[in-house]
Amino acid sequence: MSALKKTDFLSRAGLWLAGAALIAIMMVIVVDVASRHLFDQPVRGAYDLVSIFLLIMIFSGMASVIAQRAEILIDIIDGAIPHAVTRALKVLASVTTVCICAYLLWAMVPPAMSAYRYGDRSLELNLPVWTLWVFAFIGMGALLVVAVARALDDFRGTGEPESHDR
């Protein structure tokens, strides 16, 4: 069984959460517009809610991008280089992804701590900003786990081909 398969539940759960967040973004705006035009009463905190759901969507959905190998890349040299070189470049990309994800997770600590320490709050709903950083950490953690699994698969040669269907 490939390592990526073992982390499938993580990317799937993230994908559904991200989908729910996207629907929530749409509904908050639709209700806000309807309420404003029909009853002259905008939804309180709509701006904050949309921003929060967008953050949840992005941090929950990024693991799926890695799991589905849906990143945009330029594969023009594929036909011109030996298969082994292509595989080596693929492993390089996977390993670099792990390094960058780990770096970002580490880099997120000081601003999150500072948001907690100084009690930063969101504009409309007055929510503590550190709670949003918690979502960011969970999403980035899941992304790192999936990235490690993909790197392992690529290293062992058990990975699936990239998706270039967009």
Add this chain to the structure above:
Amino acid sequence: MSGLGIGLTGIGAMLVLLFLRQPVWLTLLLCGIVGNVVLNSGQVAQMVAATNLFDTSYNYGLSVIPLFILMGEVATGSRMSSELFNAARILLNGVRGGLPIATIAASGAFGAICGSSVATAAAMTRIALPEMRKAGYEDGYASASIAAGGSLGILIPPSIILLIYASIAELSIARLFAASMIPGIILMLVYIAVAVVLARKAQLGTRDAPVTLTQRFRALLGPWQFVVLFVVTIGGIYAGFFSPNEAAAIGAFGAIVLGVLRRALTLETLGVALQRSVVISCALFMIIIGATVFANFVVQTRMPDLLLASAEAANMSTASVMAAIILVYILMGCFLEGIGMVLITVPVFLPVVVGFGFDPIWFGVLVTILVELGLLTPPVGMNLFIIKSQVPDMKMQVLYRGIAPFLIAPLIVIALLFAVPEIATWLPDRLF
């Protein structure tokens, strides 16, 4: 090393990594972080990366991107593109090159609710290519008309490229959408003109079966749901009823409601559309995050200012500066993917272009047309690849040969943009 030297090294490293098939988001982020470490310190690089990651994700304005993508995915899932093509096909029955014209017109119309060239080309390949093959059109010509028509998706609003350009250049999305409308329609007409000129040689088969006036009238009423969506979303922005974010949300909601009412959208297809929207949006956001970190590095090198100063010191004329920039875009378009190209180049070129007195809104339209050209130019013409991936029996040489005459159309519109800039600036000035 000077700031310019560090900047150029960073851009060079980025291009090398891109050609070594490293993902665009990763390359931009890596070069941005390393560049920041070299210019400042590890601590600054860490702060820039983390805050850009958070701020880009927690940004109300950028919610417009996944919402328009959702609208396009739902429209594709509920077969709106095939209804548009059928309507155009019946209306243009009997006209020379009727099917390719119908394909280009339906692509332009579908682009007006989809926003993605690749999605438009993919949908139209499935729908229009079998029909054109049946009607006896040459493969190269038929697929080129699909690729060319599909590329209209990123110029006719809503356009994902324009949304991304607006976020980098900090410009009004509504003004950019208004600016691209007339050039988009002109480009569609020029593509149609090319298709008509080529049709005589390219159709080897029989003529269409006759169609009655009643059938034509029915066909005209067929894609009513597309008209509703376009009027509500883009019309709502132009009329000042909605902001672009609101229009995108209402468009996505409307597409779902219309799909369900017409029984063209099941829970399963909605789920697929939702998942695809999330993955496409997150892949785009990863690139945007990488690009903001990279742009932060480029701005700190003062490279755009130095380029502008060098161009002025060398007494370069406005025309030669713009010619050089266009040449860079055309060359990059032959190899790079469109969104990455915009994110990499706009932070460098926009200050230079504005410094030479050009309108940034006008430049946004120009960049979008150049990206569109890049979707069609060999060897890496994304729309050609999309067709090839769905029709494996078609040779790339056939596609390359077929697309060549269509490449004249974007070049004509670019020349028009220079000769009459008002085709991009008039509508936003009138509306806002």
